Amino acid sequence: MAGHKYVGAITLLVIGFLALAPGVSVSAGVTDWVTGIPRQPIHVSEWPGGKKVAVCFVLDVEVWGYGQGPNFRSDMAGRKPDLVDESFREYGIEWGVPRLGALFKEEGVPLSIVLNALFPGQRPEVWKRFRATAPEAPIVAHGMNNSTEQLPLDAGIAAQEAYIRKTLDLIEKDTGVRPRGWSSPSVYGNQETFPASAAAGITYTLDSMDSDVLARLMTKSGPLVRIPYGVVTVDMGQYLTRNKEPQDMERLWIDYVSELEREAEADPSREATVIAIGVHPFVMGTPSGAAAMRRVLENLKQRKLVWLTDTDAVMAVASGNH
Secondary structure, eight states: OHHHHHHHHHHHHHHHHHHHSTTOOGGGSEEOTTTOOEEEEOOOSOBGGGBOEEEEEEEEEOOOOTTOSOOSOGGGTTSSSOHHHHHHHHHIIIIIHHHHHHHHHHHTOOOEEEEOTTHHHHSHHHHHHHHHHSTTOOEEEOOSOSSSSOOOTTSOHHHHHHHHHHHHHHHHHHHSOOOSEEOOGGGOOOTTHHHHHHHTTOOEESOOOSOSSOEEEEETTEEEEEOOOOTTTOHHHHHHHHOOOHHHHHHHHHHHHHHHHHHHHHOTTSOOEEEEEEEOHHHHSSHHHHHHHHHHHHHHHTOTTEEEEOHHHHHHHHTTOO
């Protein structure tokens, strides 16, 4: 009973907060479980061409700094220098990013770019080669870098908004594109990140990982569309913490999408679904990773209800649906 009283008290506090928060209406829709922000559905009966499953492959183009970032060999992480893990990260940048750009171009599949703002300036030649393979790919802002310059989560909403604006400004300066989408670096945001990003001019976020359909968060700074970025479909976590190989990701991605397609075939009246799949160059940008990635794309291109697209194209549909 004590546990039930505790949960009830917390629920009342959340409802009370939402009722008092400026610009937020409790009647705007259900309350989002993860963020505590009112959420409205975005009804999409089908995607362009009568498709029922939208798939956005988003390539994480990231920098960490020397001695920072993901480790392939955790037993070597204490070495100074850690040549093995530094080489693992550098290979992904120097070889993996351009290889995946060329692969998606060859396969004729749209790509979305999740970009650390410091990448083009720190790795201009790599960025130039990669961008030439995907010149129209939408850019989703991904913070400054993925290690030492992440969101100031303890500094308040104004500091987060300033950080996001700084990220957008630098990306626009170095690429000519001002992103409309946001993905928190290292997937590390908090409840304040959503209104902060909306206040900075962001219209959609990939910091939503608990759905198969679009929705709209009604933040106190304005609406923010959630494009689902599935936890289990991100290759980095599967590779580094669950010891999955690119061939395992191949099976997982094909099974994930084909099951969504099967569900749509069984119930044509159901809402159209969408998934943004995170791809990292040190996983799928190796020769063996690229081979698995190619098989995934060739499989999905044959599926009659699957729309291979990018985040901006999904947003174009979302903007016409309420």
